[in-house]
Amino acid sequence: MTIEKALVVGTGLIGTSAALALRARGVEVWLSDIDEHAVTQARDLGAGWEWPGGEVDLAVIAVPPHLVGERLAELQKQGAARAYTDVASVKADPIADAERLGCDLISYVPGHPLAGRERSGPAAARAELFRGRAWALCPGPATGADALALVRELVSLCGAKVVTVGAAEHDAAVALVSHAPHVAASAVAASLTGGDDVALSLAGQGLRDVTRIAAGNPLLWQRILAGNALPVAEVLDRIAADLAAAAAALRSGEQAEVTDLLRRGVDGQARIS
Amino acid sequence: MTIEKALVVGTGLIGTSAALALRARGVEVWLSDIDEHAVTQARDLGAGWEWPGGEVDLAVIAVPPHLVGERLAELQKQGAARAYTDVASVKADPIADAERLGCDLISYVPGHPLAGRERSGPAAARAELFRGRAWALCPGPATGADALALVRELVSLCGAKVVTVGAAEHDAAVALVSHAPHVAASAVAASLTGGDDVALSLAGQGLRDVTRIAAGNPLLWQRILAGNALPVAEVLDRIAADLAAAAAALRSGEQAEVTDLLRRGVDGQARIS
Secondary structure: OOOOEEEEEOOOHHHHHHHHHHHHOOOEEEEEOOOHHHHHHHHHOOOOEEOOOOOEEEEEEOOOHHHHHHHHHHHHHHOOEEEEEEOOOOOHHHHHHHHHOOOOOOOEEOEEEOOOOOOOOHHHOOOOOOOOOEEEEOOOOOOOHHHHHHHHHHHHHOOOEEEEOOHHHHHHHHHHHHHHHHHHHHHHHHHHHHOOHHHHHOOOHHHHHHHHHHHOOHHHHHHHHHOOHHHHHHHHHHHHHHHHHHHHHHHHOOHHHHHHHHHHHHHHHHOOO | OOOOEEEEEOOOHHHHHHHHHHHHOOOEEEEEOOOHHHHHHHHHOOOOEEOOOOOEEEEEEOOOHHHHHHHHHHHHHHOOEEEEEEOOOOOHHHHHHHHHOOOOOOOEEOEEEOOOOOOOOHHHOOOOOOOOOEEEEOOOOOOOHHHHHHHHHHHHHOOOEEEEOOHHHHHHHHHHHHHHHHHHHHHHHHHHHHOOHHHHHOOOHHHHHHHHHHHOOHHHHHHHHHOOHHHHHHHHHHHHHHHHHHHHHHHHOOHHHHHHHHHHHHHHHHOOO
16 A cells, blocks of 8 residues: 555646655656646656556645546546545535545545645745645545555655544634635735835834735635635634724724733734744 | 944843844943843843943933833933934824923934844844844934934944834834734734634644734733824724625625735735735
8 A cells, every 4th residue: 555656637836746745755756737838847847747647546636626526537537546635725615526526435535735835836846845734634434544545645755744634624724724814914915005115114024924925826815715715704704803893992092902802812823833 | 423332221122132233333332221130131141231320322212102202301301312212113102202291302313123023021132133124213303413323323233224204104104014914913813712723733834924923912012002003093994894895705705806805915915025
């Protein structure tokens, strides 16, 4: 039960990074993408070779969330691999798509590496992208032990740590720790568009840190958010309510309410530091 | 017109860091704080020696914003220095206090180094804290050229870059680039207090960056925000409105509105990157 041959479908940032990590560990890696230029770029970076077809041990489906089910169905019809996983940052929708399309759920282990960069595309890929990071796996009741073992090996070869979690729980969790924070960073960054040059010359490292992730690809993020809309909306409503209440408290001089928010912020930050 | 002797009043993070920077450039530095322990700590770090009284070239008043005017009046009554500056992160209120208390405005140059850390107190101080950072100066119509030259020399000795700006413009600017982003980071961090351990185990570098500054001292920040309440409230209202609108758009499936916010975020982030 070992990954000797892998197929990476979708050679963007995440797919190419996984391919590079596997290559670095001696795995034979094949590449596929609807964009031929992306495959060529990934190949030239040493991520593997254009896939001519044929069976591999594990297929890593690294396409946007709304395309995962479709691509899984195609690959399974071709008998491309013994096991399949994806890397989409939402899990309930792709799993529902796979079920609807009649995919084999025994050989499919839904996954999501918690790693990324503001830049996208194969040129931004790095073999070390996943090192030390969490990699969520959401096996369902039908998931086979062999497939799960192969996907756990993928995570290990990439230097990441498996976090096993249900799909709905995963989506609520990433709404809280990734998707809503991204929108909040975007809203802070968006407020800067109204500032003049002198104001922005006073920006320090704190603001740069808060807004760094807001540089991410808007279309990619719009799709991620649309695929996890309700959990994200719930968190955003809480953050928006806290900020509106803080603004009102500042206007009316109710210092205690502002201090309470700042204290809750210290407590929340301490949970991830 | 050179700083040979300086006095630092208030040996917290900023005061002690300025003292260390001046010491590293050969300036004779004297220290004062209402907390004797803080002075001893700063002295033991090599920041200077307990001030026995007597005149210096420049006094740096590094106390909380609401105490700047009072401390300036006392020091001027003692004839402590040829020129005075402060480092408070708001400027309109301290200047109004100084006017109200009848301070000499010729020898006072209001200032604000855009640098900080999440930790406070002299033990967190570093001589390099200001290196490459902006340092706002808000001279008024009464400010004397000699005082301004001495304070510009202070900024230069600390390795920072002078940004000259009016006090009201400064306060609106820091509301935008520092104070409101701090509250937004606090609100995102506060939302994490409701997350379970599995959810928080999925937190990545992005969330850590967004929430890093939320670890700052709540009482210190409450005072900063109270001293700049209206400009901060205005920015917070805009951010809260953007987040509430994004939540509503996600619920109703209006993708274009979400994409628009993400795009504005990319534009705003680009202005400080």
